[in-house]
Amino acid sequence: MKEIPADRESLADQVYESIRDAIILGELIPGSLHSMYHFAAELHVSRTPVREALIKLADQGMVRFERNRGIRILLTTIHDLEEIFSLRLLLEVPATFRATDQFVASDRRQLRQALDALNELRPEDPKSSARDHLECDARFHRVIMKASGNQRLANFIDTLRDLQQVRGASTVGVTRDFQDVYQDHLDIYERITAGDAAGAAAAMKNHIALTARLLLAQEAGDVGSAPRFDLSWLDMFTANNVSAPQAPPRL
Amino acid sequence: MKEIPADRESLADQVYESIRDAIILGELIPGSLHSMYHFAAELHVSRTPVREALIKLADQGMVRFERNRGIRILLTTIHDLEEIFSLRLLLEVPATFRATDQFVASDRRQLRQALDALNELRPEDPKSSARDHLECDARFHRVIMKASGNQRLANFIDTLRDLQQVRGASTVGVTRDFQDVYQDHLDIYERITAGDAAGAAAAMKNHIALTARLLLAQEAGDVGSAPRFDLSWLDMFTANNVSAPQAPPRL
DNA sequence: TTCCAGAGTGTAGCATGCGACGTGTGACGT
DNA sequence: ACGTCACACGTCGCATGCTACACTCTGGAA
Numbered sequence: 282m283k284e285i286p287a288d289r290e291s292l293a294d295q296v297y298e299s300i301r302d303a304i305i306l307g308e309l310i311p312g313s314l315h316s317m318y319h320f321a322a323e324l325h326v327s328r329t330p331v332r333e334a335l336i337k338l339a340d341q342g343m344v345r346f347e348r349n350r351g352i353r354i355l356l357t358t359i360h361d362l363e364e365i366f367s368l369r370l371l372l373e374v375p376a377t378f379r380a381t382d383q384f385v386a387s388d389r390r391q392l393r394q395a396l397d398a399l400n401e402l403r404p405e406d407p408k409s410s411a412r413d414h415l416e417c418d419a420r421f422h423r424v425i426m427k428a429s430g431n432q433r434l435a436n437f438i439d440t441l442r443d444l445q446q447v448r449g450a451s452t453v454g455v456t457r458d459f460q461d462v463y464q465d466h467l468d469i470y471e472r473i474t475a476g477d478a479a480g481a482a483a484a485m486k487n488h489i490a491l492t493a494r495l496l497l498a499q500e501a502g503d504v505g506s507a508p509r510f511d512l513s514w515l516d517m518f519t520a521n522n523v524s525a526p527q528a529p530p531r532l
Numbered sequence: 533m534k535e536i537p538a539d540r541e542s543l544a545d546q547v548y549e550s551i552r553d554a555i556i557l558g559e560l561i562p563g564s565l566h567s568m569y570h571f572a573a574e575l576h577v578s579r580t581p582v583r584e585a586l587i588k589l590a591d592q593g594m595v596r597f598e599r600n601r602g603i604r605i606l607l608t609t610i611h612d613l614e615e616i617f618s619l620r621l622l623l624e625v626p627a628t629f630r631a632t633d634q635f636v637a638s639d640r641r642q643l644r645q646a647l648d649a650l651n652e653l654r655p656e657d658p659k660s661s662a663r664d665h666l667e668c669d670a671r672f673h674r675v676i677m678k679a680s681g682n683q684r685l686a687n688f689i690d691t692l693r694d695l696q697q698v699r700g701a702s703t704v705g706v707t708r709d710f711q712d713v714y715q716d717h718l719d720i721y722e723r724i725t726a727g728d729a730a731g732a733a734a735a736m737k738n739h740i741a742l743t744a745r746l747l748l749a750q751e752a753g754d755v756g757s758a759p760r761f762d763l764s765w766l767d768m769f770t771a772n773n774v775s776a777p778q779a780p781p782r783l
Numbered sequence: 784t785t786c787c788a789g790a791g792t793g794t795a796g797c798a799t800g801c802g803a804c805g806t807g808t809g810a811c812g813t
Numbered sequence: 814a815c816g817t818c819a820c821a822c823g824t825c826g827c828a829t830g831c832t833a834c835a836c837t838c839t840g841g842a843a
Contacts, residue, residue, distance in 0.1 A: 292826075292827070316795085328795095328827095329827055329829090330827070332584075333584070337591065347794090347795085347835095348835075349793085349833080349834050349835045349836085350794065350795080350835065350836075352795090364683065364684050364685070365684070367682060367685075368688075371622055371623055431615045432615065433593075433692075437619075441684075517629075542796080543796075544796085544797090567824060568824080569823085577797080578797060579799085580796080580799090581797070583826090598824090599826080600803080600804050600806085600823080600824050601806080601823090601825080602825085603825095
């Protein structure tokens with residue numbers, strides 16, 4: 282776990298980020314039990330900021346307090362993933378539509394930056410690249426969500442993505458390669474910058490829906506028990522009636 | 533502010549509910565500044581559980597910590613209401629659709645109970661009735677959200693409704709009377725119990741959209757400066773293409 | 784050998800001590 | 814009369830003391 286630097290930010294916030302990152306990076310095994318004393322000693326702070334950070338993480342569903350026992354690191358279950366992707370589809374698709382109409386130069390610059398970062402990733406180190414990819418992917422989406430003008434929506438999506446990353450699951454390198462995913466994002470970028478709101482929304486919808494299908498099938502396969510997932514009912518709430526090519530162009 | 537009872541639940545949680553309710557009930561004036569010492573003395577607890585409760589409230593946007601100054605009670609702004617109603621439309625309409633398909637007997641019983649409570653309300657005491665109405669309204673919606681099977685969605689909607697209630701705004705008795713609102717909910721109830729998912733979703737959409745329009749116009753009028761609100765872009769993401777009567781039947 | 788009981792260990796939950804800092808106030812100089 | 818500065822007060826942020834309780838492990842009895 283990373284040490285706490287000595288700069289001027291709330292200690293509790295720094296501890297929050299440290300523990301959150303440690304969970305996402307898999308340094309804290311889901312299901313394992315820890316104590317506030319342990320975290321406090323590890324991070325060289327007192328129990329108070331640790332407790333405050335853990336309360337936030339418990340609210341987000343990443344850990345659970347067990348009275349007089351410790352703090353349990355929670356695993357993001359398949360059902361959690363279903364909830365997460367349902368919410369992402371319901372929120373990110375309309376937000377992309379809205380963002381396109383409100384996009385300004387600085388948004389475009391940031392989105393381009395995130396896109397380039399995504400393109401420059403190469404699967405040299407398989408382990409770290411997957412994590413890096415999740416990070417870049419998150420940056421790309423965050424720019425769009427913020428541009429939608431709904432701050433609460435952007436924050437909520439952020440917490441959902443954190444939970445998704447706890448699972449550590451990525452389709453990259455498993456059912457899709459870097460280039461496929463890059464192409465998805467390039468589609469979205471081009472439609473947004475072209476001012477094609479309906480097209481951008483449709484591209485985002487296809488991107489998330491494809492990721493959800495592949496990821497749910499892939500993760501469910503890991504545990505053997507694979508109940509069928511049905512996200513198709515979401516179709517009618519994600520503007521399947523907008524004028525966009527049914528099959529988005531692929532190279 | 534209500535005192536803390538001596539039963540067995542986390543003190544911090546009880547303090548959270550006390551302060552949240554106090555804000556919603558308007559006992560804590562938005563914009564006013566308070567201290568943790570003040571809350572602790574008032575509720576006869578130490579500063580620790582007070583601080584933990586306030587952290588949660590700050591996360592939800594109901595209060596703000598001002599370092600070495602105190603805790604500021606925040607006002608839900610018009611822009612906040614826009615964000616809230618956008619999210620409610622994007623989430624509650626699909627959730628209603630989904631809930632209809634998964635409704636079980638116990639859900640139906642609870643929904644009926646909430647509906648009856650709504651019907652029995654009468655504007656005898658104008659002040660408390662408005663609050664009671666908001667509470668019953670929240671219960672009705674919560675049953676449906678839980679029945680949708682997405683716990684995160686239900687929780688998120690709950691926090692949004694809390695923020696909405698901070699504003700204390702209700703259309704009841706201003707631009708609509710009790711009977712109109714009851715009719716809205718009766719429509720939703722009947723379509724859900726009839727298994728008409730698309731119809732229930734459409735009814736929920738109309739209900740929320742109408743409330744949003746009236747409330748935003750009404751609240752914006754209070755302060756004089758009334759920028760135009762445009763929630764119409766949400767139409768295509770709330771299943772305007774489902775087979776449902778354009779004008780829902782009214783008695 | 785098995786079951787039960789009781790003490791020990793470690794934990795969260797809450798109370799409290801303490802330091803740093805922003806703010807307001809009052810005195811002093813001009 | 815007005816501007817400036819220093820001091821005192823109140824507050825958060827963090828550290829630490831303390832208590833009740835859940836679990837475990839051991840020892841003895843059946």
